[in-house]
Amino acid sequence: MVPAQRSGHSRRPREWLLWQRPKRFIAFLLVGEAIAITVLITATAYSPRPDLTDVVRFLILAAGATIHIQLTRRQEARRRNRGLRGVLIDLTAVWIFPAALVLPIPLIIALVALVRAQRWFSARRPAHNFLFSSISHALAASTAHLAYTALGPRDWGLLDGWQFVVEFGLIVVAALVYEAVQIVYVGSIIALNSARPTMQSSLGTKADNVLEAVTIGLGAVTAILLVIMPPTVAIMAVVTVVFNRLAELDQLQSDVRTDPKTGLLNMRGWTESAQRTFRRAVRSEAGLAVLMIDFDHFKEINDTYGHPAGDDVLRRVAELLTEVTRPGDVVGRFGGEEFLVLVSDVDALQAYHTAERIRHRVSTAAISTRGKRGEPVTITDRTTSIGVAVYPQHGRSIDELLHAADAAVYLAKEQGRDQVRLAGETPFRARH
Template sequence: MPVAPDDASTPGDPASPASTSVNDERAAKKSERKLNIVHPREWALWSQPRRIVSYHLGFETVALVVMIWACVTAPAPGSRDWFRFAALALCATLHIQLSRRQEERRRSKRTKPQVYVDLTGIWSFPGVLVLPIHLALLLIVVSRAQRWFVARRQPHRFVFAAFSMMLAATIAHEVVDLLGDRGWVSFGAMGSLGSFKEFAVMVVAGLIYGGLQALFIGVVLALADSQATVRTLLGSKEDNELEAVTIALGVVAAVLAVNLPAALVIMVAIGVIGNRIAEVRQLQVDVRTDPKTGLLNMRGWREVAEREMHRANRDDLPCALLMVDLDHFKSINDTWGHPAGDDVLEYVAHALRSATRPSDVIGRFGGEEFVLLLPDADATEAEAAGERIRQTISELHVPTTDKRGGPVAISNRTTSIGVAVYPAHAEALDSLLQAADAAVYEAKEGGRNQVRLAS
C-alpha cells in the first residue's frame, strides 16, 4: 500500500523543441518544480466537473474532522511511542531515498489517472498497529512529504491521496483499539499459542486499511470516467498482489519495531528490493500491453491465446476467435484528428471488456482492429458474442475534441466482425486468425456492420 490515483504526465514547456541538451533538462526540472509549488487557486481541481470538486472537498473535510476527533480523544504518546515512531520514520526515510530512482521510473510510465501501489505502506501500516494515532498520522505525513518530490502528480491528486491514507489509517487504528489491546507483539512460546485473536485483528486492520483506500480512490476514478472498468477502479491482479505483500511486510515491521527495532534495517533492504521487483514487473506488463487501450498487444495476446488453444486441444474443448474491425475508422482521424481516433479506440476497448466474459482474451491487433479469443465457446456462442459486441459499439457516445480543440461527440459507429472456431475452421492459432480475418472481409464486402462466420 497505499493505493493512489496516479497522474504521471511530465510537465514541460510545450513551446520548446525536443532536445536532450542540458539546458532543456534544466528547463524541464524547473517546470516540474513550478508545478509542485503551484498556488492552490491555480490547481487543476477547479477545472474538473462539479461532482469531482464536491467529492474532493467533502471527503477531505470529513477526513480532517475524523482525524482531529481521533487525536483529541486519544491519550498522549509516551517516550516508548516516540522511540518507535523515530525508528519507523528513519527506516521509511532510508527506504524512500534509496528507492527514489525506481519510484520515479515507475510513476513516469503511468500515462493516465489509475490505481498505483506505493510500497511506503510497509512503514505506515505498522504505525496503525503499534503507535498512538497522533504518531501514526505523523508517520504518514513524513513519508508523503518525501514522496512529493517524485510524485509527478497534480497537487490536488496528491493531497487527496494523502487524506485517503490518513483517514483509512485512522479508522483501522480505531478498529484495532476496539477489538483488542496492543500487547499482541510480545514474543514467547506460551504467548504465541494464544495469538490467533491478535493475528485476526491484524488481518482485519489490513483489510480495512487497504480496502478503504481502494474505495476512496475508486470513487474518484469512477466520477472521472463513466466508462471505467472494475480493473481500472480496483487495480489489476498484480496491483492487488503487491498491495497484499506490502501490508504483510508492514505487519512484520510492526513486530520488529516493538521487539527488535535494530532489525528494521532488514525491512529497509526488503523494501528497496521490493521497489526494484515492482519496476521489473511493470516493465514486463508494459511489454505485453497496448499503451493506447490498455489491452494486450499482439505479443501478450499470443502468449495467452496459445495457452488457451493448448488447453482446448488437451481437454477436447472448442474455442472461438473474433476479429473486430471498426468500419471507416480512417474518416475519424481525417475529420476530427488523431486524438479523437485515440479516444474512440479507448472507448471501444472499454466496450469490449464490458461485452465479454472475464475469461475471454482481448487484444489490439493493430490500427482499428481488435482480436478476441473466447475459451469454451462454440460457433453459436461466438456469433452471439460478436453480435453483442457489434451492438455495444454502435451505442457508444464518445466525447472528444476536433482538430481545433473544440468539443465534439462521436457516435453511431459500425463494426465488421469475423468469427472462426477451433477446431471446425482451423487447428492452429495463426490459421484461426486467417480464417477470422477472411470472415471480416466477407462482412465488409457484404455491406459492413455485421457478424460473419468463417466459411
C-alpha cells in the same frame, strides 16, 4: 493505493489541472478532504500524548521509510510514469501500516507527512493529487488504528498460546479497515474522474490488489519487529528496496504484454495467451474461435474530433469487449483500430452470436469525449466489421485462424461493413 497522477501542473491556482476535472470530481474531492481533515483533527485531539517509546518507534519507522524512498527514487519514478491511468499501489504502506498498529495518531499523521513530502520532492506531480493521496493515507492509517485499539489489543511481548491467534486476527481486522478506507476513498475519486468507470479502473486489477495485500503484510511484519526487536527493522529497509525492484520488474513484464492505450493484451501478450488456450482446446477436443473486430471508418473520428477522441473511442471499445466476453476468453488489440478475441468452448453458431453481440454493443454505444477545441462531444452510431474463424474448420493453428478471420473481415468490408462474416461461408448479414 493512490490514483495515478498526471504531470502538467502550474504554480498559478487558476491553471491547476484540478479545475479541468469533472465537477462531480472536484466536489467530492473538496468535500471529502474537508470531512477527512475534520476526522483527523478530532482523532488527534482525543489521542493520548506520545511517550518516549512512541517517539523512538516513530524515528525508526521514519528512518526506514526514508532509506526506502531515497534508494528507490528512480525505480518509483519509472513505475509511476508507466501507470498514468487508474490505480497505483504505493509501497510505502510497509512503513505506514505498522505506524497504525503501534503509534498514536499524531505520530501516524507526522509519519505520513514525512513520507508524502519526500514523494513530492522526487515526483513533482500536481499538488492537489499529493494532498489527496496524503490525506487518504493518513485517514486510512488513523481509522485502522482506532479500529485496532477499540478491539483491545494485548502487549505482544506477553502473548501466550491462543492469544497469538487472537492478536493475529486483530491485525487482520486492522489491515482490512486500512484497505477498505482507501478503496472507498481513492476508488471513488478515480471513478468520478472517468466518463465510464469500471471495477478494474477504479479498484485496480487482481495483481494490483495482491501487491497491496503483500505490502500491508510486510507492514505487519515490520510492526512486530519494531515492538519485539527494534534493530531488526533495518532488515525491512533492505527488503522494501528489493520489493520495490520486484514490483517494477513485474510491471515491466506486464507492460511487455499489454497495450498501454487500451489496457488489453497487445499482440505478443494475446498470442501467448491464445496459444495456451488453443493447446488446451486441442487436448480436450473443445471448440474454439478467433474473432477479428475492425472499427469502421475510424480515421473519420481522428479527422473530425482529434486523436485524443480517437483514443477515448478505442478505450471504450476495449471496455465493451471485456464486458461482452467471458473471463476465460482472450481479448487483445491487434493494432490500429483492430481487436482480437479468442472464444473457447464454442461452435460456429455460438461464435457468430458472440460476434453479433459485440457488433451490436459497439453500434449502440454512446462514447463521451472532447473535440479538437476541448468541447464535450458524444460519439454514437459507429460500426464494426467482424470476421470469425472456427477451429478446426478454418484452421488448425492460431496463425491459420488469424489469416482466416482477417480474410473474413475484408469480405465484410467489401459487402458494406457493419456485419459479421464467418470465414469461408455465406455471410450472416447484420439486422438493421
